Amino acid sequence: MNVLKIATAGSVDDGKSTLIGRILYDTNSLTEDKLQAIEEKSRQRGFDYLDFSLATDGLVAEREQGITIDVAHIYFSTAKTSFIVADSPGHIEYTRNMVTGASNSQAAIILVDARNGVVEQTYRHFFINNLLRVKEVVIAVNKMDLVDYSEEKFNQIKGEIEYLAKRSEYKNQNLTFIPISALHGDNVVKSSNNISWYEGKSLLNYLEDLQFEEKEEIAKARFPIQTVIRPKTEEYHDYRGYAGKLYGGNLVVGDKVTVLPSATESIVKSINFFNQQYDEVQSGSSISITLEDDVNISRGDMLVKTGEEPQIVKQLEATICWMDKTPLQASEKYYIKHGINDAQVKITSLENIIHTDFSGEDKNPSKLSLNEIGKVNLKVSKPLFIDSYKENRANGSFILINPKTNNTSGVGFIN
Numbered sequence: 001m002n003v004l005k006i007a008t009a010g011s012v013d014d015g016k017s018t019l020i021g022r023i024l025y026d027t028n029s030l031t032e033d034k035l036q037a038i039e040e041k042s043r044q045r046g047f048d049y050l051d052f053s054l055a056t057d058g059l060v061a062e063r064e065q066g067i068t069i070d071v072a073h074i075y076f077s078t079a080k081t082s083f084i085v086a087d088s089p090g091h092i093e094y095t096r097n098m099v100t101g102a103s104n105s106q107a108a109i110i111l112v113d114a115r116n117g118v119v120e121q122t123y124r125h126f127f128i129n130n131l132l133r134v135k136e137v138v139i140a141v142n143k144m145d146l147v148d149y150s151e152e153k154f155n156q157i158k159g160e161i162e163y164l165a166k167r168s169e170y171k172n173q174n175l176t177f178i179p180i181s182a183l184h185g186d187n188v189v190k191s192s193n194n195i196s197w198y199e200g201k202s203l204l205n206y207l208e209d210l211q212f213e214e215k216e217e218i219a220k221a222r223f224p225i226q227t228v229i230r231p232k233t234e235e236y237h238d239y240r241g242y243a244g245k246l247y248g249g250n251l252v253v254g255d256k257v258t259v260l261p262s263a264t265e266s267i268v269k270s271i272n273f274f275n276q277q278y279d280e281v282q283s284g285s286s287i288s289i290t291l292e293d294d295v296n297i298s299r300g301d302m303l304v305k306t307g308e309e310p311q312i313v314k315q316l317e318a319t320i321c322w323m324d325k326t327p328l329q330a331s332e333k334y335y336i337k338h339g340i341n342d343a344q345v346k347i348t349s350l351e352n353i354i355h356t357d358f359s360g361e362d363k364n365p366s367k368l369s370l371n372e373i374g375k376v377n378l379k380v381s382k383p384l385f386i387d388s389y390k391e392n393r394a395n396g397s398f399i400l401i402n403p404k405t406n407n408t409s410g411v412g413f414i415n
Contacts, residue, residue: 004210007086007102007134009125010111015142019111019182020074020087021052023204026189029076030055049183080208095371096323098128099411103397107136107210109203114147114179118160123357126161130168131319131373131413133390136210138176140203144195145181151197154179167358170390178203220387221249221283222310222395223257223303224339229288241272241288242297244340247394248387249305251289252280256306259297260385265306266291300341302385310385310395317415319354319389320368320376324402324409327367328376334409336380338398344381345400351375368410375415389413 008016021038024030030038034055042051074085088101102108108129112122129137139161147153158177165175179187179195180203186192189204200206229241255268269290271278281287289303297303304310322328328347336345352361353374361374368374389396400410 002081002208002211003084004081004107004207005084005086005105006207007088007098007105007108007129008111009088009098009102009108009129010142011113011116011119011121011125014111014113015053015182016087016109016111017053017055018051019109019140019142019180019188019203020085021055022182022185022188024055024074024076025050025052026185027076027078027204052182078204078208083207095124095128095373096321096411098125099132099321099323102128102132102134103411105132105134107138107207108134109138109140111140111142112157112161114141114143114150114153114157117153117157118164120357122161123164126164126168127354127356127358127373130170130173133170133173133393135172136174136176138178138203138206141177141179142182144179144186145184149179149186149194154198164358176200176206178206220308220310220392221251221255221303221305222247222385222387222392223251223289224341225297225299225301225303226340227299228297239290240294241290242303243286243288245286246281246283248283248392249308250280250282251287251305253278257291257303258306258309259295260302260304260309261312261383262296262301264293264295266293266295268292304385310387310392312383312385314380314383315348315378316380316384316386317351317375317377318398318412319373319415320400320410320412321373322368322370322410324407325370326402326409327369328400328410329367333403335401335403336378336384336398337401338384338386339395341384342401343384346379347376348379349377351377376412378412386414388415 010016038050038054041054072087076083086101088098110125141154141157179198182188186194187202189202191202223246224244225242226244229243231239253268253271257268258265269292271281272288330347330349332347334345336343350365350368352363353365353372354361387395396414398412399408402409
């Protein structure tokens with residue numbers, strides 16, 4: 001079955017949680033006790049309808065305020081597809097949560113309130129999905145029932161988003177516009193007669209038909225070594241395997257590979273998953289491999305196809321979303337976590353703060369504050385094997401850790 005990871009985004013009260021709750025309800029994915037709780041709570045609030053946002057807002061503060069604060073992951077399935085939905089908050093102060101929700105997603109749903117149109121947070125959500133190179137983005141124009149299902153209003157919002165797309169750096173993004181009413185279920189799971197002028201699919205039908213392959217736009221295999229397998233048994237006395245997760249491209253038995261940082265070359269002898277062997281594996285596979293030669297490999301090394309080596313650097317430029325209340329400043333020191341490697345890192349300079357409405361940037365800032373996004377130069381204490389984020393999402397990203405608090409302070413995307 002196809003598995004699709006989706007991030008939701010939208011300004012406050014645009015209806016993200018209601019939309020997800022409506023999908024769960026219409027696909028019979030709510031348990032009996034959950035449905036009863038929603039019915040009871042809706043009656044207590046004096047609603048003459050079911051408040052589907054209660055299906056996803058799990059924190060007490062979320063239910064009390066009627067807003068989403070934390071990233072909630074919702075799982076459900078249809079006959080065609082299994083879905084993992086990251087329901088992210090919409091407030092500007094939760095930008096870091098939006099980045100977290102979108103970081104592992106293959107598609108995104110950006111909700112826009114049909115009454116308010118494109119607002120500041122819409123720019124921010126659209127920018128984040130561009131920054132993280134989310135390929136499939138659905139603009140769900142919600143609350144169409146409150147504008148009398150106006151085609152003119154829908155087209156106005158569509159035109160504003162298309163104008164933004166022309167200004168964005170990531171040009172391979174597919175934009176789809178769908179008019180919906182999450183509260184009444186119009187065009188969410190089933191097509192609606194109230195929106196007869198819209199000839200496309202319902203939101204769920206569109207998402208069900210999306211197909212993804214776990215590979216990058218520029219597919220170069222990256223296999224960081226998590227552990228070396230040396231069984232203590234007589235049967236596998238001479239076995240030496242290297243375990244990890246494959247990113248980027250595929251790997252085939254017989255491929256010539258280079259071990260980094262030693263630059264030693266060998267050939268893939270076998271590819272194993274538990275007790276099964278494969279001639280070829282795709283990106284995203286957790287495997288162990290053996291090589292034709294007995295070479296010195298340890299945790300933190302990386303196997304790549306010979307001729308497809310990444311950059312080996314101690315200095316790099318990255319776009320960073322700052323997640324710490326303590327601002328990032330030049331000359332500050334952190335720990336960098338890049339894949340399974342970590343090292344000390346020093347911020348050598350702050351280049352700019354990027355305006356998430358695509359209006360420009362502030363150059364040479366003195367600091368990068370909580371939820372701000374900017375370009376930063378870093379110097380690392382040991383060489384890292386890197387790709388740019390646009391070439392390899394896994395090998396082109398990292399996190400920064402505050403050595404005093406051990407908090408995750410920022411997430412970076414290598415330029």
